[in-house]
Amino acid sequence: MKRLLPFVLAALLLPLLASAADVASYTLTLKDHRYQPSELRIPANVRIKLELINQDPSPEEFESDDFPAEKIVMPNSRTSLFIGPFKPGRYRFYGDFHQPTAQGTLVVE
């Protein structure tokens, strides 16, 4: 078991090193509780880093029922999370705290 440990660690950590370096980044901005752009185009079959910028004075939670994502972004600040890879198609996301307006779509091509 002990001899296996370095391999297990390597298996766990390698994807981190690989993905942290060469992941493309895309940005969504929240203003007046709306996502800009409301349609974000991203490539298929890759993992991406999503930068969230909140220009509103209240917190928001980026969330989706179509793909795993759940992240709170505080007022007038920014954060990021990793999503994907996706097959081509359209995936809806929303802002959990302002659902009537904060709606958007990922367009995966």
Added chain:
Amino acid sequence: MWAVALLVFREVLEAALIVSVVAAATRGVPRRGWFVGGGIALGIFGAVLVALSADLLAAAFSGVGQELFNAGVLLAAVLMIGWHVLWMSSHGRELGRQMQVLGNAVHSGASSLGLLLAVVALAVLREGSEVVLFLYGMRAGGAEHLWAGLSIGVVAGAALGFALYAGLLRIPVRHFFGATNAMLVLLAAGLASTAARYLIQANLLPAWGHQLWDSSWLLGNGSLLGQTAHILVGYDAQPAGMQLVFYASTLAALWAGARLIRPMEAVRQPR
């Protein structure tokens, strides 16, 4: 008002389901009401603290503080539930026997009651902190009927929790602790799987297959039933491989632990 009520309801429901299972699992234990009530109060207090320090949390660990915090809270709850389940598997039969003889008066030690208090507190803290942040934002935005929405959400969520609790109490005494223990095991496995999901989102864990299957067409994560199944048995419409590993490991660890404990008990107390 209804938007507020709906969000609050969903968060309260998640916590209420966990509290209900814990409350049922500690049925007949003296002073249990105080422990569950105390856990809820402690959780609300913690939720406000977490919401107040959300800025710090968001900036911590180069932006993944939120995911680490959520995963940490979930895994702590998994450990505590696991400990209780193993404790019950060594004492559960005695408890079951005593309940049949003495009705509800179980006078045996409740050594793991404190742990379950912590589980209740953690569940309330995690869901509650989101409610606090949401209400803070709504208030800043000048939303109307905030308190009405909050009240409706809390009452509706708690009512479903009570319904589950009442349903669980109808399980025959002979099978009662077996059933609630099984529910606690599934609950713990689901929480472990959710913890893995947060760590994958932060890129702290590899996914080992980002989407093993997609059963959204059957039961979506966003639906009420899907959300309930998510808490109670760890349902996820699009699970990653790593989530399954966490889920199965929790199940396997608790099953193996219970098997190891039982023979020791049998040796200690020959019948």
